[in-house]
Amino acid sequence: xxxxxxxxxxxxxxxxxxxxxxxxxxxxxxxxxxxxxxxxxxxxxxxxxxxxxxxxxxxxxxxxxxxxxxxxxxxxxxxxxxxxxxxxxxxxxxxxxxxxxxxxxxxxxxxxxxxxxxxxxxxxxxxxxxxxxxxxxxxxxxxxxxxxxxxxxxxxxxxxxxxxxxxxxxxxxxxxxxxxxxxxxxxxxxxxxxxxxxxxxxxxxxxxxxxxxxxxxxxxxxxxxxxxxxxxxxxxxxxxxxxxxxxxxxxxxxxxxxxxxxxxxxxxxxxxxxxxxxxxxxxxxxxxxxxxxxxxxxxxxxxxxxxxxxxxxxxxxxxxxxxxxxxxxxxxxxxxxxxxxxxxxxxxxxxxxxxxxxx
Amino acid sequence: xxxxxxxxxxxxxxxxxxxxxxxxxxxxxxxxxxxxxxxxxxxxxxxxxxxxxxxxxxxxxxxxxxxxxxxxxxxxxxxxxxxxxxxxxxxxxxxxxxxxxxxxxxxxxxxxxxxxxxxxxxxxxxxxxxxxxxxxxxxxxxxxxxxxxxxxxxxxxxxxxxxxxxxxxxxxxxxxxxxxxxxxxxxxxxxxxxxxxxxxxxxxxxxxxxxxxxxxxxxxxxxxxxxxxxxxxxxxxxxxxxxxxxxxxxxxxxxxxxxxxxxxxxxxxxxxxxxxxxxxxxxxxxxxxxxxxxxxxxxxxxxx
Numbered sequence: 001x002x003x004x005x006x007x008x009x010x011x012x013x014x015x016x017x018x019x020x021x022x023x024x025x026x027x028x029x030x031x032x033x034x035x036x037x038x039x040x041x042x043x044x045x046x047x048x049x050x051x052x053x054x055x056x057x058x059x060x061x062x063x064x065x066x067x068x069x070x071x072x073x074x075x076x077x078x079x080x081x082x083x084x085x086x087x088x089x090x091x092x093x094x095x096x097x098x099x100x101x102x103x104x105x106x107x108x109x110x111x112x113x114x115x116x117x118x119x120x121x122x123x124x125x126x127x128x129x130x131x132x133x134x135x136x137x138x139x140x141x142x143x144x145x146x147x148x149x150x151x152x153x154x155x156x157x158x159x160x161x162x163x164x165x166x167x168x169x170x171x172x173x174x175x176x177x178x179x180x181x182x183x184x185x186x187x188x189x190x191x192x193x194x195x196x197x198x199x200x201x202x203x204x205x206x207x208x209x210x211x212x213x214x215x216x217x218x219x220x221x222x223x224x225x226x227x228x229x230x231x232x233x234x235x236x237x238x239x240x241x242x243x244x245x246x247x248x249x250x251x252x253x254x255x256x257x258x259x260x261x262x263x264x265x266x267x268x269x270x271x272x273x274x275x276x277x278x279x280x281x282x283x284x285x286x287x288x289x290x291x292x293x294x295x296x297x298x299x300x301x302x303x304x305x306x307x308x309x310x311x312x313x314x315x316x317x318x319x320x321x322x323x324x325x326x327x328x329x330x331x332x333x334x335x336x337x338x339x340x341x342x343x344x345x346x347x348x349x350x351x352x353x354x355x356x357x358x359x
Numbered sequence: 360x361x362x363x364x365x366x367x368x369x370x371x372x373x374x375x376x377x378x379x380x381x382x383x384x385x386x387x388x389x390x391x392x393x394x395x396x397x398x399x400x401x402x403x404x405x406x407x408x409x410x411x412x413x414x415x416x417x418x419x420x421x422x423x424x425x426x427x428x429x430x431x432x433x434x435x436x437x438x439x440x441x442x443x444x445x446x447x448x449x450x451x452x453x454x455x456x457x458x459x460x461x462x463x464x465x466x467x468x469x470x471x472x473x474x475x476x477x478x479x480x481x482x483x484x485x486x487x488x489x490x491x492x493x494x495x496x497x498x499x500x501x502x503x504x505x506x507x508x509x510x511x512x513x514x515x516x517x518x519x520x521x522x523x524x525x526x527x528x529x530x531x532x533x534x535x536x537x538x539x540x541x542x543x544x545x546x547x548x549x550x551x552x553x554x555x556x557x558x559x560x561x562x563x564x565x566x567x568x569x570x571x572x573x574x575x576x577x578x579x580x581x582x583x584x585x586x587x588x589x590x591x592x593x594x595x596x597x598x599x600x601x602x603x604x605x606x607x608x609x610x611x612x613x614x615x616x617x618x619x620x621x622x623x624x625x626x627x628x629x630x631x632x633x634x635x636x637x638x639x640x641x642x643x644x645x646x647x648x649x650x651x652x653x654x655x656x657x658x659x660x661x662x663x
Contacts, residue, residue, distance in 0.1 A: 068621065071627075093418040096419075346624065
């Protein structure tokens with residue numbers, strides 16, 4: 001027997017064994033979700049299992065990681081993903097990691113109609129819908145009113161009064177926020193790469209100049225929350241839920257909508273291209289959009305939901321915090337992210353790299 | 360005579376029969392290692408090499424070329440980051456060596472019996488917890504509201520807490536701490552093999568501490584020093600966690616750059632090119648180091 005043949009047969013056996021185990025795994029009824037922290041609380045997962053018999057396996061992640069993980073496998077490994085609505089069309093064009101939603105399997109009457117329409121419009125590619133709205137919220141300013149009461153807009157974070165005591169993320173929302181606060185509309189330039197590059201270069205310079213004022217570029221939520229709790233940071237750009245969480249612990253800390261407008265995001269449901277259990281994914285979506293379930297998830301995430309009727313069931317405290325952060329005018333001034341065209345993130349990426357390297 | 364002849368023929372016959380058999384056995388025994396090497400090291404690298412030669416021109420259309428490598432040269436920030444990482448890694452290696460050498464000398468030559476193993480274990484104990492926990496420990500000690508700044512205030516050395524975290528020096532501290540063991544071990548084994556009588560003879564011949572260190576100890580320990588330095592340098596250059604956690608808003612590490620390209624920018628092509636550049640440049644630095652110090656790679660690796 002020649003060694004090569006032996007090796008081949010050994011390999012074949014090993015592969016067959018792997019194949020057997022994977023088919024065995026596929027046969028059990030399991031839903032693999034890649035999502036954000038707090039979007040699939042244990043209580044809701046348990047209730048879903050009780051009603052449908054489907055096990056839910058949750059992987060925590062963020063927008064960039066979700067896309068990278070799905071890209072690595074060509075859209076396999078998960079049955080449901082929850083990227084933000086602006087991050088679906090671009091990656092889909094580039095990497096083809098999602099499959100279209102079969103709208104006939106969705107109970108669309110459970111969604112707030114305006115939000116469903118907006119998300120559908122933003123996630124449609126070649127006439128097919130790829131995303132449905134789930135949880136929404138905003139990016140704005142979290143300030144300690146005692147020590148940084150005068151902060152009212154993004155550029156105030158760069159004011160000399162708060163030297164070494166403010167923070168932002170080194171990510172695209174920061175560049176966009178700076179653009180809005182200097183009176184520009186970056187979203188209007190999405191389809192004009194040249195003008196967009198020029199604008200982002202300017203904002204990069206602004207951010208680089210502001211760097212001396214920042215304590216750090218925050219990367220994970222807890223790093224910033226801890227910084228604000230012990231007073232190392234007095235004002236930061238952050239999403240609303242973090243601000244409200246701190247507000248519940250210490251009333252001095254508040255989430256405010258900046259003068260130039262908070263940035264509005266919607267996290268969605270999207271089906272990975274090679275998901276194995278679409279039926280379970282649809283069941284999970286319909287289950288999650290029921291008002292009582294949606295209210296539970298929203299409370300766990302500390303944000304609001306696109307489910308119709310969940311509003312009445314929301315925690316009154318969170319509602320009060322929301323009302324305080326968003327007076328009528330601020331609510332109207334929210335800048336909702338439009339879909340990011342392919343290639344835009346390359347432009348921002350280079351600018352962010354330069355900011356990080358600048359001294 | 361005839362007997363001997365017969366036995367020889369049997370031997371050769373048996374040899375002819377056994378040899379392919381043995382070769383097969385050897386091959387089968389090596390197969391897991393070869394598969395591992397091929398599947399987990401060679402193939403991914405080939406894939407990365409191909410990836411690094413593709414440049415994105417439009418969604419899902421790529422063209423072959425050296426565009427990604429050209430970006431590294433054209434965009435000063437990328438090679439600045441690399442130079443920064445390399446210089447800091449070399450510096451961290453030198454610091455580790457300077458701290459580890461006396462410690463290794465003490466363990467190898469002065470400490471005896473129980474004290475010796477105790478000291479060795481003390482070098483090892485920090486490695487029982489994961490790197491993340493060790494790094495977080497440093498963060499608790501050094502942050503503005505942490506232990507050390509508060510101590511400085513209590514002792515009246517500083518008026519208010521100073522931020523000790525997020526500086527380049529902090530990264531160096533973390534890196535030296537993390538890689539200490541990998542320097543101590545090869546140094547101890549190199550120093551232990553040095554015969555004490557050589558040092559006594561040197562003293563008898565009128566040498567002093569410094570000249571003995573320079574002419575006897577260091578030349579003898581050179582392969583150990585080189586081995587430790589190579590390991591520490593490679594670990595430091597390829598470290599991701601310590602620089603990202605301890606470093607501040609200005610401290611860019613090259614591995615962080617690779618991570619960013621792969622994960623947050625979805626630009627695998629650029630990330631792959633950076634990965635290759637890191638591999639090539641670090642190999643070049645190690646080779647240069649060996650040439651400058653006159654060491655042979657084989658000797659060094661046997662020592663480590």
